[in-house]
Amino acid sequence: MEESKKKTYRWIIILLSVVIPVAVALLFRVKVDGFDLTFLPGIYAAINGLTAVILILARLAIKKGNRERHQKLIYTSLVFSALFLVMYVAYHITSEATTYGGEGPVRYIYFFILITHIFLSVAVVPLVLFTLLRALTGEFDRHRKLAKITFPVWLYVAASGVVVYLMISPYYT
Numbered sequence: 001m002e003e004s005k006k007k008t009y010r011w012i013i014i015l016l017s018v019v020i021p022v023a024v025a026l027l028f029r030v031k032v033d034g035f036d037l038t039f040l041p042g043i044y045a046a047i048n049g050l051t052a053v054i055l056i057l058a059r060l061a062i063k064k065g066n067r068e069r070h071q072k073l074i075y076t077s078l079v080f081s082a083l084f085l086v087m088y089v090a091y092h093i094t095s096e097a098t099t100y101g102g103e104g105p106v107r108y109i110y111f112f113i114l115i116t117h118i119f120l121s122v123a124v125v126p127l128v129l130f131t132l133l134r135a136l137t138g139e140f141d142r143h144r145k146l147a148k149i150t151f152p153v154w155l156y157v158a159a160s161g162v163v164v165y166l167m168i169s170p171y172y173t
Contacts (some may be wrong), residue, residue: 001137009133017126024085031092040091041172045165046082051080052158059151071135077154078128084161101171110167117160124150124157 058073100110127150134143 002116006137009132013126013129013133016129017019020085021122024089029090032093035090035094036142037087037091037094038172040087041165044087044091045162047080047084047087048158048161048165051077051084052155052162054080054159055151057154066070074132078132081128081154081158096173098168098172100168102167106167110164113160113167114164117157117164120153120158120160124153127153 016025029073054077058070058077061073062070100107102110127146131146131150133147
């Protein structure tokens with residue numbers, strides 16, 4: 001791929017890395033009435049769980065040298081992550097926020113997991129997109145180096161999303 005196209009893609013990734021979290025944060029202030037999407041948290045938590053499993057399978061596939069399987073699994077993870085994001089935003093613009101009701105040490109554990117999940121979910125966007133770009137441009141050495149950071153962060157975001165859901169689910173109304 002020519003350098004000018006790579007530069008354009010880099011700028012697109014930087015733009016998306018800013019626009020996505022800002023848009024999600026702004027959409028939290030929007031409330032749309034008339035839709036009952038209270039069934040979504042369990043679905044998007046399941047999608048997060050599937051994403052985590054698929055990421056592990058993708059890692060195992062590339063370790064075995066199966067690049068084609070790895071690629072398909074990563075694309076599936078990308079689709080699932082996008083579906084998660086759409087459902088997450090749809091739920092939050094149509095439903096009131098749920099307050100965590102746990103007490104004692106488990107409350108601190110919940111908020112630690114939630115806060116790290118939120119911060120890393122912002123960081124994972126450019127990590128995933130730059131890792132993908134390096135693969136698509138055939139820069140496999142650079143892809144591998146970045147994937148060593150991206151994989152555990154993406155896996156943590158997916159798995160911690162499930163944990164956050166399980167911890168807060170008793171408090172959904």
